[in-house]
Amino acid sequence: MARTTFEEISAADFFYRNRDIAGFTNPTRAIFAAVRELVENSLDAAESLKVPPDIYVRLSYANETDKETNVFRLMIKDNGIGVPPRHIPSAFGQVLYGSKYKPKQQRGTFGLGGKMAILYGQITTHQPARIISSTGMSKIYSYKLRIDIQRNRPLILDRKVLINKERWRGTIVEFSLEGDYSRAMPKILEYFKQTAMVNPYANLTFVDPKGRLYKFARATEEMPDPPKETLPHPYGVDVELLQRLIHVTTFRNMSDFLKNHFHRIGEITARKFLEFSNISPSKNPKRLSHEEVVRLMRMLKEFREFLPPNASCLSPLGEKLLKTGISKELEPEFIAVHQRRPSTYAGHPFIVEMAIAYGGEIPRKGSFLIYRFANRIPLLYDEASDVSTIVMNSMNWRRYKVTPDMPIAIATHICSTKIPYKTVGKEFIADRPEVRREIANGLREVARRLQRFLTRREHVSRDRKRLDIFSKYLPKIAEFSTxxxxxxxxxxIKKLLRSVKRFGT
Amino acid sequence: MERSKHKSIMIERKKEVIASLENLGLQIYEQIDDGYFPSIEMPSRSTENIRYDPQVRQYILGDRKVRRHTRNIRHIRPFTQLVWTALFSRELTSHRKTSTLRDVYYSAQAYEMKFTDQQESNNIITDLETVLGLSREDFNIFPEERSAVFGDLTIEYTVPGYEGKTLNLTSHPDGVMIGPALTSSEFVSTTADKVIAIEKGGLFTRFVEENVHKKFNSLLVLTAGQAPRATRHFIRRLSRELDIPVYIFTDGDPWGMHIAMVIISGSANAAHLRELTTPDAIWSGVWATDIVDYKLPTDPLDEVDVKRLYELQRDPRYKDPLWQREIKTFLKIRKKAEQEAFSRYGLTYIVDEYLPTKLEETK
Structure with missing residues (x-):
């Protein structure tokens, strides 16, 4: 969509001028965003093969420019699907080129994150990027390239083909960029930790500029089912999308057009809808006037009989994996996870997964730790504005025997084909009633389980205290009375003490 | 007066005390041995179960019972403390040693039986009194003493190390402290024909200086405020064993009246005990009517005094016309006077004029 709108100036040029949108606001955010975008691309690349990701990230000093802002060399290596050689230059050297424009759940959101990082590096350091990739076949391709910003085209400076004796598969991206690591460090480390939480099947290794090694080892080889591609759901379409579909369609009547381009429309639904909207089933979609297209969109939204989208296009983590991830990173005493049934907002399916963790290594700090995830990406900024925070603050925690001074961590994971972000910064989720309700219900469910745990623990400790009291006094009574x-x-008194254990529970 | 009789009573009583303590131990032992959580039943000391018995002229406990059960988590600790206190008392009694309430509190700590405070330990001792129907003095636990006696009475000690030694109670001008040694002594001989109990130390000293014991042929007892139980028991013994009347002089206010009443009829707190009262003792003053008759210097009654008077007015122990009349008079004149108020007529006036008049009047 954006592609067609901005064709007149180069897309690369546009993002170069508006790099805030992609999160490259300042040297601190830039270095964080670069790491994050590339790690996410690598995760996607491995997951699309259903291979547990092995990702190695190295950030090192290139040379010092001034005290605060240094030039760094960022290298990231994965074991993902690899990029076919003919696509390498465009995939890394052309903004808005890629495979992420279909309605299925993805980490990347614009399909420009990785390229944006490379673009930012090029702008700040004037150095080319090196891309090495192999799909696991006989050859490894190595490119040195630069982005031609005005024309949004890759400039290939060097190309090598190596023999892949060991049948290595994956991608290595290496480039220079300006950034402020000392400021970005806490966020980067937090990013890795939280990424490890929602990707418990991934090995993440990070070597920072001071040579410190951070390793987040996988706790399982099990991976969630990858999402399936689906057609757009009629509730979620806009005029732009309709016009594009009309442009590309090969079907010559409305009935076939609807049946073949939309999710949840079959023979009967199509007939009913066309009756409802008073459109002739035999009308050629290519003959629809602009006004008719607008009306069609409205009718699609008004018609009440479409089934909600099914969630096969979503890839939630699943209760087991969420539990594994949180347990490995937080080491709590107790954890409850809950996956809500799929729901929809504005025609977009979504699934909420909640976890609550208590005790263990979780610190007491007077308020809960909140972890927010969207499509398995941690959200690290603007926590206070997020719908999860709003829901948590409006919960009546006392009902669940929970007080703010308890060591509690709460994690929300929402996955959707379209995450309802509030702003272009994509750091917090909008307060949509459908989303809010799902989060609230999920939170209540895990809170109830925590309450049961706390109550049971209280009982156990009370029973132990009872037994302690009886064990202390009964022998004395026996001795004194003797x-x-x-x-x-x-x-x-053994018999009496045994019976205390029994009636205590 | 029969010395040997009292002596044998004392010995018998100690035997009984030890027997009932041991019996308590046996009762608990057997319950455990039979595989039960031991429990003890005792009369309830809650206010609903305390009533005044006009026959015995004191408060007594009703029929309601409570059971301390070791199966109850809230009972097991006090129960253990009770058994320990019984054991401690048995040791004291059989070794003829005495102990104070404070001692009990500290001794418990050696057995990892720490009482949280003195009050807790006092309550346990009261429990033991209730269970056994004996007073703590019977098992040789005494409060800190502050009351005294003076006059021509010769006693013979029974406490270890002093057995057979005698003492005349005029031998020390400050009086002799009414402690364990005195309360367990036997009365040998006396020339006194009455007992005068006095609330305040100042007046007690004045009476000794003015030879009241000689002039009025009397034994003087200082109650030092509300008479301790040992003193109440001692006054009862003087009255019973010497067969002489007891006259009580207190301040002229509701609190003074009640000091006299507790000596006569006992307190609700000691409803589980007997033999602390002297029903025939007489309150001789200072009455409300004395305040009027003798034109004594006074203070106005304050709010709590008045409130207390209304309480006493409804109290069954005060139903006698004399008491009712005095309460009414206090309420009418709204004044009170201390015993020392007689000093306005000179230091000896109370002994020369007031005392003989009142003794005659209340005879």
Whole structure:
């Protein structure tokens, strides 16, 4: 969509001028965003093969420009699907080129994150990027390239083909960029930790400019089912999309057009809808006037009989994996996870997954730790504005025997073909009633389980205390009464103590 | 007066005390041995179960019972403390040693039986009194003493190390402290024909200086405020064993009246005990009517005094016309006077004029 709108100036040029949109606001954010975008591309690349990701990230000093802002060399290596050689230059040297424009759940959001990082590096350091990739076949391709910003085209400076004896598969991206690592460090480390939480099947290794190694080892080889591509759901379409579909369609009547380009429209639904919207089933979609297209869009939204989108295009983490991830990174004493049933907002399917973790290594800090994830990406900024925070703050925690001073962490994972971000910064989720309700219900469910755990633990500790009291006093009573009665031997209290254990529970 | 009789009573009583303590131990021992959580039943000391018995002229406990059960988590600790206190008391009694309430509190710590405070330990001792129907003095636990006696009475000690030694209670002008040694002594001989109990130390000293014991042929007892139980028991013994009347002089206010009443009829707190009262003792003053008759210097009654008077007015122990009349008079004149108020007529006036008049009047 954006592609067609901005064809007049180069897309690369546009993003060069508006790099804030992609998160490259300042040297601190830029270095964080570069790491993040490339890690996410690598995760996607491995997951699309259903291979547990192995990702190695190295950030090193290139040379010092001034005290605060340094030039760094960023290298990231993955074991993902690899890029076919003919696509390499465009995939890394042409903004808005890629495979992420279909309605299925993706990490990348614009399909420009990785290229934006390279573009930013080029702008700040005037150095070319090096891309090495192999799909695991006999050859490895190595490119040195630069982006021609005005024309949005890759400039290939060097190309090598190597023999892939070991059948290595994956991609290595290496380039220079300006950034402020010392400021970005806490966020980068937090990013890795939280990424490890929602990707428990990934090995993440990070070597920072000071040579420190951070390793987040996988806890499982199990991976969630990859999302399936789906057609757009009629509730979610806009005029632009309709016009594009009309442009490309090969179907000559409305009935076939609807049946073949939309999710949840079959023979009967198509007929009903066309009756409802008073459109002739035999009308050629290519003959629709602009006004008719607008009306069609409205009718699609008004018609009540479309089934909600099914969630096969979503790839939630699943309760088991979410539990594994949070357990490995937070080491809590107790954890409850819950996956909500699929729901929709504005025609977009989404699934909410919630987790609550208590005790163990979770610190007490007077408020809960909140972890927010969208499509398995951690959201690290603007926590206070997020719908999860709003829901948490409006919960009546006392009902669940929970107080803010308890060591509690709460994680929200929402996955959707279109995450309802509030702003272009894509750091927090908008307060949509459908989303809010799902988060609230999910949170109540895990909170109830936490309450049961806390109550049971309280019972156990009360029983233990009871037993302690009986074990302390019964022997004394036995001893004193023996002496008082002038008897030789204390009476046996074992039987009494055994019965305390029984009636305590 | 029969010395040997009292002596044998004392010995018998100690035997009984030890026997009932041991019996308590046996009862608990057998319950555990039979595989039960031991429990003890005792009369309830809650206010609903305390009533005044006009026959015995004191408060007594009703029929309601409570059970301390070791199966109850809230009972097991006090129960253990009770058994320990019984054991401690048995040791004291059989070794003829005495101990104070404070001692009990500290001794418990050696057995990892720490009482949280003195009050807790006092409550346990009261429990033991209730269970056994004996007073703590019977098992040789005494409060800190502050009351005294003076006058011509010769006693013979029974406490270890002093057995057979005698003492005349005029031998020390400050009086002799009414402690364990005195309360357990036997009365040998006396020339006194009455007991005068006095609330305040100042007046007690004045009476000794003015030879009241000689002039009025009397034994003087200082109650030092509300009479401790040992003193109440001692006054009862003087009254019973010497067969002489007891006259009580207190301040002229509701609190003074009640000091006299507790000596006569006992307190609700000691409803589980007997033999602390002296029902025939007489309150001789200072009455409300004395305040009027003798034109004594006074203070106005304050709010709590008045409130207390209304309480006493409804109290069954005060149903006698004399008491009712005095309460009414206090409420009418709204004044009170201390015993020392007689000093306005000179230091000896109370002994020369007031005392003989009142003794005659209340005879």
């Amino acid at each position: 002496q008082l009665a002038g008897k030789e031997k204390n009476p046996d």
